[in-house]
Amino acid sequence: NAGVMQNPRHLVRRRGQEARLRCSPVKGHSHVYWYRQLPEEGLKFMVYLQKENIIDESGMPKERFSAEFPKEGPSILRIQQVVRGDSAAYFCASSQHHRQTSPQETQYFGPGTRLLVL
Amino acid sequence: SQKIEQNSEALNIQEGKTATLTCNYTNYSPAYLQWYRQDPGRGPVFLLLIRENEKEKRKERLKVTFDTTLKQSLFHITASQPADSATYLCALAYSGAGSYQLTFGKGTKLSVIP
Numbered sequence: 001n002a003g004v005m006q007n008p009r010h011l012v013r014r015r016g017q018e019a020r021l022r023c024s025p026v027k028g029h030s031h032v033y034w035y036r037q038l039p040e041e042g043l044k045f046m047v048y049l050q051k052e053n054i055i056d057e058s059g060m061p062k063e064r065f066s067a068e069f070p071k072e073g074p075s076i077l078r079i080q081q082v083v084r085g086d087s088a089a090y091f092c093a094s095s096q097h098h099r100q101t102s103p104q105e106t107q108y109f110g111p112g113t114r115l116l117v118l
Numbered sequence: 119s120q121k122i123e124q125n126s127e128a129l130n131i132q133e134g135k136t137a138t139l140t141c142n143y144t145n146y147s148p149a150y151l152q153w154y155r156q157d158p159g160r161g162p163v164f165l166l167l168i169r170e171n172e173k174e175k176r177k178e179r180l181k182v183t184f185d186t187t188l189k190q191s192l193f194h195i196t197a198s199q200p201a202d203s204a205t206y207l208c209a210l211a212y213s214g215a216g217s218y219q220l221t222f223g224k225g226t227k228l229s230v231i232p
Binding site: 107 | 122154159160161162163164167207209219220221222223224225
């Protein structure tokens with residue numbers, strides 16, 4: 001009964017490099033959410049995806065950040081040309097049903113990827 | 119914009135006592151409110167959900183209240199144990215662009231002292 005899996009758990013990048021964070025949702029879940037947690041800050045919503053669709057990306061920075069959830073394989077959060085301010089913990093969560101039709105749907109969180117930009 | 123405040127960054131209590139954590143928000147009331155537990159190096163774990171038309175919810179030693187007049191939720195852990203030591207997050211759900219978004223507070227770090 002695997003929960004949400006994220007890899008890598010820790011990622012170190014130098015400024016200007018690309019970071020790719022992967023998230024495999026709970027088996028049977030087709031809705032994925034990405035959050036960012038900066039030091040001393042609360043979790044901030046970034047993007048909500050369904051298989052092959054971006055449903056809500058209102059929390060995503062306009063530049064350098066992108067996300068996808070292909071038909072096969074994990075969801076990917078991609079950060080291009082990383083800067084020191086991108087250092088944070090990135091959490092992925094999944095749910096079984098569409099958040100709009102089932103707003104009380106419980107989200108299951110992964111362990112997070114801790115990104116450090118040198 | 120909506121602000122969420124959790125009463126304190128850290129709360130220390132004696133084992134066996136009741137821990138009470140507070141979550142206050144400004145502006146409009148959310149559709150529902152959730153409480154999560156987060157341990158160091160781990161992702162949040164869902165504990166309880168309460169809807170805007172509900173006053174109170176219970177689950178084992180946990181109790182959540184929701185007062186839309188005061189714009190406040192209280193989270194209680196009765197007969198607290200050292201294993202309850204963790205950071206507790208409140209999250210409010212609002213209708214966003216095509217979905218309900220969760221907005222999280224910064225959390226309160228609870229330490230239960232044996």
